[in-house]
Amino acid sequence: AQLAELGALVTGVDISAEATAVARERVPNGVFLEADVQQLPLQLERGRFDLVYTGGGIFHWLHDLDAWAHGIASALKPGGMLLAYDDHPVSACVDQGSHWREDYFDESPIVDVGWKHFDLPGEPAQEQKHERFWRLGQIVTAVAGAALTIRSLEEFSTIYETYWRAKDPRVPGQFVLIATKPKEGAKAAKTPRRAPRP
Numbered sequence: 001a002q003l004a005e006l007g008a009l010v011t012g013v014d015i016s017a018e019a020t021a022v023a024r025e026r027v028p029n030g031v032f033l034e035a036d037v038q039q040l041p042l043q044l045e046r047g048r049f050d051l052v053y054t055g056g057g058i059f060h061w062l063h064d065l066d067a068w069a070h071g072i073a074s075a076l077k078p079g080g081m082l083l084a085y086d087d088h089p090v091s092a093c094v095d096q097g098s099h100w101r102e103d104y105f106d107e108s109p110i111v112d113v114g115w116k117h118f119d120l121p122g123e124p125a126q127e128q129k130h131e132r133f134w135r136l137g138q139i140v141t142a143v144a145g146a147a148l149t150i151r152s153l154e155e156f157s158t159i160y161e162t163y164w165r166a167k168d169p170r171v172p173g174q175f176v177l178i179a180t181k182p183k184e185g186a187k188a189a190k191t192p193r194r195a196p197r198p
Contacts, residue, residue, distance in 0.1 A: 004029050011044070013037050038067040045074035047181075052076055055085035060092070060131045063109075065142035073146040076181040082148060084179075088155060088172040089136050098168045104135065136175060148179040 004010045010030035014020050015037070023032045035041050037058070052072050062068050072082055093102040110131040136153075144150055154176045157169040 011049070013040065013044070037071060038062060038064045040071040040075060045071065047074065047077050047080075049075050049077060050080050051083065052080070053083045053085075055083075057087050059086055059089075059139060060133050062134070063132055065134060065138060066145060069142040069146035069148070072143075073148055073181060076148075078181055078183045080181045081151075082143065082177070082179045082181075084139075084143075084175075084177040086175065088175050089133055089139075090172050091174075092133055094168070094171050096168070098171060102133070107132075140177065143177065143179050148181055151178040151180055153177050 004027050010027060012020070012023050012027075012030060012032040013035050014023065014032070015035065017034050020032045020034045023030065033041060033044070035044075037054075052075055054072075059065075076082065090104065093100055093104050095101045110133070136155075140150060140153060155172045156174045156176075157172060
């Protein structure tokens with residue numbers, strides 16, 4: 001919304017029809033598409049965006065990091081930037097007492113029942129959800145594998161109370177990843193290979 005107020009042309013993507021409707025109401029000058037970020041519409045894959053921002057806890061909803069990262073690379077114009085701000089994967093593994101409650105290296109999908117963010121009249125407030133917690137290294141590797149250049153990776157502690165539990169400031173709470181698409185004519189970096197499992 002703030003970028004639109006500053007005069008930027010804003011395009012948003014969300015798989016939820018309800019979330020897309022709310023975004024259109026809040027930012028009437030923006031363009032918001034109901035789509036899966038792991039399979040972007042062709043009109044977004046034309047390399048015309050200066051900035052792609054992703055945040056707000058989206059990574060645990062993704063099931064194909066490589067498809068997500070390559071979609072971003074195809075949407076960015078040469079020299080364009082990816083800014084990813086999200087919850088640190090470690091924060092989901094630690095409870096209020098700073099005790100490990102989840103296996104950071106467990107790659108099994110999680111099936112749970114959770115509350116909807118947008119409730120419609122006549123529909124149940126709860127729904128089954130499928131989540132996947134990615135390690136920070138996997139996220140960075142996917143971005144680099146899409147031929148984007150990693151510019152910085154910062155990790156921050158969480159010193160505020162989240163909507164579901166208070167966090168220990170000694171535990172990493174969020175991260176910010178910045179990457180850019182090489183300009184035309186720039187020498188492309190070699191695609192990193194995923195480390196083999198021990």
